[in-house]
Structures are given as structure tokens and as C-alpha cells.
Amino acid sequence: MKKNYMKTLALTGLAILAMGALAGCGSKTAETKASDSTTAASSESGTSSAEATTAAGAAAADLKGSISMVGSTSMEKFATALSEVFMEANPGVTVQAEFVGSGAGIEAVGNGSADIGNSSRNLKDEEKAKGIVENIVAIDGIAIVTDPSNKVDNLTKDQLINIYNGTTTSWKDLGGADQPIVVIGRESGSGTRSAFEELLKLEDACKYSNELDSTGAVMAKVASTPGSIGYVSLDVLDDTVKTMNLEGTEPTPENIKAGSYFLSRPFVMATKGEISEQNDLVKALFDYIYSDEGKELVKSVGLIPAN
Structure with missing residues (x-):
């Protein structure tokens, strides 16, 4: 009766099609690798490699290192698509994502074992009291x-x-x-x-x-x-x-x-402290999410941009 509302985004190209099935039972870890096919897809759609890089919101040469995300299985599709696009634009960056549930994600960012805690619910008052900040990225x-x-x-x-x-x-x-x-x-x-x-x-x-x-x-x-x-x-x-x-x-x-x-309900990417207090990689990722291109990515996986 109801068809999937995913829209195809030229920027992500084959990256979204390359995503695996939703998280299975128990803990699941995924280290998302950027694909050469994204560049090819951008060329076919009339988007140059330079434009694709600019769309991800950061100069590739300036960003090096890794970002770790832990949390909601419901956010896997969005988190995987986001990781693919961001790494394609920034080859020096690796985004690792583990899908083990919202509670585990918030706990991980709270104890410093993850940069971002993905949560498919609002944060509780006791979580906020620990300095964890609720960054709503999609509805x-x-x-x-x-x-x-x-x-x-x-x-x-x-x-x-x-x-x-x-x-x-x-x-x-x-x-x-x-x-x-x-x-x-x-x-x-x-x-x-x-x-x-x-x-x-x-x-x-x-x-x-x-x-x-x-x-x-x-x-x-x-x-x-x-x-x-x-x-x-x-x-x-x-x-x-x-x-x-x-x-x-x-x-x-x-x-x-x-x-x-x-x-x-909201999709939250929680951080320990405000976004402005995070390292350059995490700040660049949020800059992309809240950009016009990021909003289109949110829509492409069937979600509603938060702003």
C-alpha cells in the first residue's frame, strides 16, 4: 500500500544503492568506504568531481583522521549515506559507524568512546545533565x-x-x-x-x-x-x-x-558538549548536514530536514 519515499540524489549516486540491509540482531559495526562509483555517477548526472567535493562542505586536503558514530539502528540508512558522501569528498577521513541502539549510542558519546551518539529519540533530562547535547538532524x-x-x-x-x-x-x-x-x-x-x-x-x-x-x-x-x-x-x-x-x-x-x-520523532546526533566544541572533523560533518546539500541527502533517504 505504501511505497518507499526514498528519492534518488545524484550526489550520493551508487553510494546509497551500495548500502547493506538494515542492522541485524545484536551489535553491528560498519566502516564505510568511499566508492569510485560515486565520481562516475556524479559525471553522468552532470556534476563534476570538484562540485561533489564542494557539496560535502570541506576541502579534502584540510581534513584527515576518523569520526566514530555509535547508536540507533533506525538511523543506519541515513548514517551510511552521510558517511559515503562525506568520505568521497574527503579521502583523508574515515567514518566508522556502529549500530547497537540509541541508548548505547548516548552512553558511548557520554563516556568518550564515540564522537557522535546516534539516537532516534529525544535526549532525557538526566542525559543532558551529563553534558550531552541534542543535535536534531532530521525528523x-x-x-x-x-x-x-x-x-x-x-x-x-x-x-x-x-x-x-x-x-x-x-x-x-x-x-x-x-x-x-x-x-x-x-x-x-x-x-x-x-x-x-x-x-x-x-x-x-x-x-x-x-x-x-x-x-x-x-x-x-x-x-x-x-x-x-x-x-x-x-x-x-x-x-x-x-x-x-x-x-x-x-x-x-x-x-x-x-x-x-x-x-x-527526531533523529539526533548527540555530542559531548556543543558542536562548536568538537574537533574539526566533527564540526565539518555537521556543517555539511545543515547545508543545502545535506538537506537534500536527508530527503533522499525518506526523512525530513530538521531546519
């Missing part, structure tokens, strides 16, 4: 997905709440088949789970049948389990699942920006 929608055979097309906010708190247990009560609802969610510590439960005021109240440790695992489980329902990042939607409307509204970037779709 993401949380989509509600079911198995493809489900006949229900729309849920109200109250119906969604009642499914996840265990009050409603059969699709028959929602106009669907006489079939048990299999409630799928993310593991404790997931930014997607935290944002979902906070938006619906369901903290510690959800009755999950399965708690899975990655966005990809939720998609696979819902796609293969009759009667299932789950929540995932907007940018991973595909035809393997059915996407539900909420209050009659589709989960699209346009509807999220208009405020008519109620499940949305």
Missing part, C-alpha cells in the same frame, strides 16, 4: 505495519493504544478477520520503542508478543507472521508489509511536516 515518521493479508486499512489513535496495551486482542474487533493480534515491538533501550511509547503515553504498559532488537527484524517478523502488527521507521517501508493509515492519514513526509500524522 522521521514511525509507521505502523501489518502482515500483507490484513484487511484493516486504518486505525484510530485509541485503537492503536488499545492494541498495544492488550485491551484489543483480535482483528475482528477492528473490522478484520477473526484472528489474534500478534503485537511486535522493539527491545528495551530502542529509540524507536521509546519514542513510540512516549507519543502514545504507553511507557511500561505495552503487552508485546515479541521484542526484537532491530528495525530489520521487526519488518521481517511482521511480513512473515499472520495477524502481526509492528512499528518501524518511515524510511524502511517496502511492499513486504502493509502500511496502516492512522486517523485516516498516510505516513508520508508531507503529512508529518503538516502535523496531520501523529507518530513522528
Whole structure:
């Protein structure tokens, strides 16, 4: 029902196509390598190598070293695309990213083991009290997905709440088949789970049948389990699942920006201290993210620019 809203960005070229599947179970580490194919793709689209370098916001000769990012599995697509483009423009820079969940990312940046902590939720007051700064880089929608055979097309906010708190247990009560609802969610510590439960005021109240440790695992489980329902990042939607409307509204970037779709959350790249206090590499990366070219990259992976 709902098609993936990714737009193709000429600058990233084959870099985005080269990204792997979403993070699997457990910890996943990826050291993203710049590809020669990006230069070729830029030439085909009419963009010169010099223009591509300028678009990444820094002079390649001036930047050398590495940037480490740890955190949200939901941010893998964006983080990987960002790394590819930034390293293509800056061959002296290596960007390493580990996708282990928002909580782990915030902890890593707090204890100094990572430059950036990727989080798919807002920071908590106690995290900010430790000097961790919330840098919102994009806005993401949380989509509600079911198995493809489900006949229900729309849920109200109250119906969604009642499914996840265990009050409603059969699709028959929602106009669907006489079939048990299999409630799928993310593991404790997931930014997607935290944002979902906070938006619906369901903290510690959800009755999950399965708690899975990655966005990809939720998609696979819902796609293969009759009667299932789950929540995932907007940018991973595909035809393997059915996407539900909420209050009659589709989960699209346009509807999220208009405020008519109620499940949305920030993508945060947290730092220990303000961006201005970071090393030159990290500052250059944020300069690119907040540039016009960076905003186009955000849109190309199905997200909404933060500014």
C-alpha cells in the first residue's frame, strides 16, 4: 500500500544503492568506504568531481583522521549515506559507524568512546545533565505495519493504544478477520520503542508478543507472521508489509511536516558538549548536514530536514 519515499540524489549516486540491509540482531559495526562509483555517477548526472567535493562542505586536503558514530539502528540508512558522501569528498577521513541502539549510542558519546551518539529519540533530562547535547538532524515518521493479508486499512489513535496495551486482542474487533493480534515491538533501550511509547503515553504498559532488537527484524517478523502488527521507521517501508493509515492519514513526509500524522520523532546526533566544541572533523560533518546539500541527502533517504 505504501511505497518507499526514498528519492534518488545524484550526489550520493551508487553510494546509497551500495548500502547493506538494515542492522541485524545484536551489535553491528560498519566502516564505510568511499566508492569510485560515486565520481562516475556524479559525471553522468552532470556534476563534476570538484562540485561533489564542494557539496560535502570541506576541502579534502584540510581534513584527515576518523569520526566514530555509535547508536540507533533506525538511523543506519541515513548514517551510511552521510558517511559515503562525506568520505568521497574527503579521502583523508574515515567514518566508522556502529549500530547497537540509541541508548548505547548516548552512553558511548557520554563516556568518550564515540564522537557522535546516534539516537532516534529525544535526549532525557538526566542525559543532558551529563553534558550531552541534542543535535536534531532530521525528523522521521514511525509507521505502523501489518502482515500483507490484513484487511484493516486504518486505525484510530485509541485503537492503536488499545492494541498495544492488550485491551484489543483480535482483528475482528477492528473490522478484520477473526484472528489474534500478534503485537511486535522493539527491545528495551530502542529509540524507536521509546519514542513510540512516549507519543502514545504507553511507557511500561505495552503487552508485546515479541521484542526484537532491530528495525530489520521487526519488518521481517511482521511480513512473515499472520495477524502481526509492528512499528518501524518511515524510511524502511517496502511492499513486504502493509502500511496502516492512522486517523485516516498516510505516513508520508508531507503529512508529518503538516502535523496531520501523529507518530513522528527526531533523529539526533548527540555530542559531548556543543558542536562548536568538537574537533574539526566533527564540526565539518555537521556543517555539511545543515547545508543545502545535506538537506537534500536527508530527503533522499525518506526523512525530513530538521531546519
